[in-house]
Amino acid sequence: MNQTADAVDRIFSEESRPVLATLIRLLGDFDLAEDALQDAFTAALETWPKNGLPTSPGAWLTTTARRKAIDRLRHLRIVEATRSELALSLRLDREACDSHYELEVSPVSDDQLRLIFTCCHPALSREAQVALTLRTLGGLSTAEIARAFLVSDATIAQRIARAKQKIARACIPYEIPDRESLAPRLDAVLSVLYLVFNEGYLATSYEHLVRRDLVADALRLARGLAALLPNEPEPVGLLALMLLHDSRREARVSDEGDLVLLEKQDRNKWNRPQIGEGVRLIERALRMRRPGPYQIQGAIAAVHAEASTAADTDWRQIAILYDQLLGYERTPVIELNRAVAVSFAVSPVEGLSLLEDIERSGALEQYAPLHLARADMLCRLGRNDEAFECYERALPFVPNEQVRRFIEQRLHREKTAEANVGHQTGTKSPSGANPV
Amino acid sequence: MKYALLIYAAERDWAGKSKEEQGRIYNDYMAYTVELKKSGKMLSCEPLDPTSTATTIRVRNGKTVSTDGPFADTKEQLGGIYVVDVKDLNEAVAWASKIPDARTGSIEIRPLMNIPEM
Numbered sequence: 001m002n003q004t005a006d007a008v009d010r011i012f013s014e015e016s017r018p019v020l021a022t023l024i025r026l027l028g029d030f031d032l033a034e035d036a037l038q039d040a041f042t043a044a045l046e047t048w049p050k051n052g053l054p055t056s057p058g059a060w061l062t063t064t065a066r067r068k069a070i071d072r073l074r075h076l077r078i079v080e081a082t083r084s085e086l087a088l089s090l091r092l093d094r095e096a097c098d099s100h101y102e103l104e105v106s107p108v109s110d111d112q113l114r115l116i117f118t119c120c121h122p123a124l125s126r127e128a129q130v131a132l133t134l135r136t137l138g139g140l141s142t143a144e145i146a147r148a149f150l151v152s153d154a155t156i157a158q159r160i161a162r163a164k165q166k167i168a169r170a171c172i173p174y175e176i177p178d179r180e181s182l183a184p185r186l187d188a189v190l191s192v193l194y195l196v197f198n199e200g201y202l203a204t205s206y207e208h209l210v211r212r213d214l215v216a217d218a219l220r221l222a223r224g225l226a227a228l229l230p231n232e233p234e235p236v237g238l239l240a241l242m243l244l245h246d247s248r249r250e251a252r253v254s255d256e257g258d259l260v261l262l263e264k265q266d267r268n269k270w271n272r273p274q275i276g277e278g279v280r281l282i283e284r285a286l287r288m289r290r291p292g293p294y295q296i297q298g299a300i301a302a303v304h305a306e307a308s309t310a311a312d313t314d315w316r317q318i319a320i321l322y323d324q325l326l327g328y329e330r331t332p333v334i335e336l337n338r339a340v341a342v343s344f345a346v347s348p349v350e351g352l353s354l355l356e357d358i359e360r361s362g363a364l365e366q367y368a369p370l371h372l373a374r375a376d377m378l379c380r381l382g383r384n385d386e387a388f389e390c391y392e393r394a395l396p397f398v399p400n401e402q403v404r405r406f407i408e409q410r411l412h413r414e415k416t417a418e419a420n421v422g423h424q425t426g427t428k429s430p431s432g433a434n435p436v
Numbered sequence: 437m438k439y440a441l442l443i444y445a446a447e448r449d450w451a452g453k454s455k456e457e458q459g460r461i462y463n464d465y466m467a468y469t470v471e472l473k474k475s476g477k478m479l480s481c482e483p484l485d486p487t488s489t490a491t492t493i494r495v496r497n498g499k500t501v502s503t504d505g506p507f508a509d510t511k512e513q514l515g516g517i518y519v520v521d522v523k524d525l526n527e528a529v530a531w532a533s534k535i536p537d538a539r540t541g542s543i544e545i546r547p548l549m550n551i552p553e554m
Contacts, residue, residue: 123525170547171437173524181526 004049012041015058017137021111022062025174027069030136030164037061039068112137113228114174116221119163120189121172128163129192131156138196138217148199148214182232190238190294193222197242201249215246226281233285237295240281244301247274259406263310275305293328296321315345332363340373348377368394372407438479438521438548439528444512445541447486464536472518472531483516512541519548 016037023033040061054060119132130149134140140148146156166172177185200214219242226235251265260266282298300321307313322338335358343351355374364370375390391411398404450458465483472478487506494501506513515537522528525545532543 121525123529170545171524173526175526177526181530 011057018109019058019061021115023065025111032069036065036069040065114176116189118174120192122188124163128159131159132163133192135160193218233288233290234292234294236281236285237298240278241298241301243274244278244305247271259403296325315341319345332358336370343377348380351377366397368397440546441518441532442544443516443537445515445537447513461536477520477522479519479521481518487513
């Protein structure tokens with residue numbers, strides 16, 4: 001009996017997402033689908049322990065939920081009949097009679113893919129896209145999404161309710177876009193998944209650096225997307241990018257819970273099998289010869305991952321890749337990253353002059369990494385007092401407690417170094433300097 | 437599914453255009469309208485006279501008060517409406533993005549409310 005209860009729990013957590021996606025497609029209504037699924041779970045709890053588990057639990061749940069939805073609609077029809085519900089109910093009756101109808105339920109099904117394009121439809125705001133994707137396709141509750149994005153439960157609940165209402169009333173379809181409009185629509189899906197991943201991975205506003213559930217959801221959905229669109233290189237590139245970043249998870253945080261810079265990380269802690277998979281994926285994507293921003297970022301992550309020590313990093317290759325990335329989107333953050341790569345590939349002086357261009361634009365004045373990069377380059381030139389100022393300038397703009405601690409340690413170290421060595425004012429740099 | 441495509445464009449820009457340019461845009465609209473009509477998806481097409489011809493009225497305490505001009509003073513003004521009957525929002529977006537003013541102004545897509553008694 002207990003065993004059955006465990007099995008039921010496991011089946012619920014495995015099957016609920018794909019079954020829900022199928023129900024949303026069949027019913028064309030998020031709320032009705034959720035209610036019907038709940039009804040089906042209740043029915044399962046009653047019948048499965050008595051009659052044993054069905055051979056295909058996913059199909060059983062879908063069929064039962066569909067029947068429950070018809071019951072709900074019949075009931076509704078008595079209360080208040082509207083034409084669309086009648087039509088829907090008729091369609092359901094017809095499909096229920098169709099004996100060919102059998103369900104394939106896989107980790108990320110076609111129906112889930114269809115649904116992700118609906119959830120990330122450009123007619124919805126980015127916030128709504130993220131919340132709806134996590135709620136319907138990810139494993140997160142409204143409360144968990146609210147915690148992850150530091151807003152109230154009520155805000156998220158309202159965001160999701162409004163989005164569902166817009167999908168229904170403005171008639172946003174459940175379909176995979178045709179070839180012609182796939183690229184721009186795919187962009188929206190990819191940026192939602194990457195945003196979810198980064199929110200989990202960087203956890204800008206959290207005590208813990210890694211929010212595993214967001215990362216796991218983003219990885220699962222990206223994997224499903226890449227599998228279902230095997231001829232599209234960008235989803236593969238995004239999956240590779242996520243895997244490669246995530247492979248450094250264990251090395252990113254010290255035992256004391258502090259952030260560890262890439263060049264200081266213990267590379268033995270990197271997840272080698274995961275790096276292997278990421279590199280294979282990025283190679284597969286690049287072979288399709290349709291480069292894009294996620295593939296390029298994945299390639300950059302791969303170059304870092306393949307260096308056995310920080311000093312072995314092929315910065316020249318990374319600088320070239322950032323140049324290519326700038327061809328797709330010219331943002332100050334990418335220019336900053338390129339400046340860092342150039343500072344290692346050519347010299348810190350060269351890097352500093354690129355940073356000056358960015359600083360003049362004023363776009364990143366409140367962006368801590370800009371000041372940190374400048375501080376680092378100045379340190380490498382022995383200009384410690386100027387570096388010290390940059391660290392101080394970065395402090396007010398650091399959202400994460402652990403990053404803040406990291407800077408304060410650096411500041412402390414600069415101070416002690418200065419006290420010990422006195423002022424170093426060397427301005428010459430060894431060209432082709434490598435990070436140590 | 438029925439949608440209204442509301443065309444918003446800056447009237448001032450139109451006034452500043454040369455006769456040739458105005459003629460070209462007019463022809464673009466004619467071509468677009470013919471294409472939409474031929475597809476069988478157009479329910480109506482309602483170009484509007486400029487807001488300088490608009491009268492806005494309010495009834496307060498049983499009295500009708502009229503003012504000269506549009507309801508709201510905005511940068512872009514409502515210049516015309518197409519009503520289309522298409523499959524879903526994606527198809528409405530596809531038709532809306534072909535409207536000549538989409539390139540410089542904005543097209544607001546609003547689903548029509550379905551009230552059987554009306």
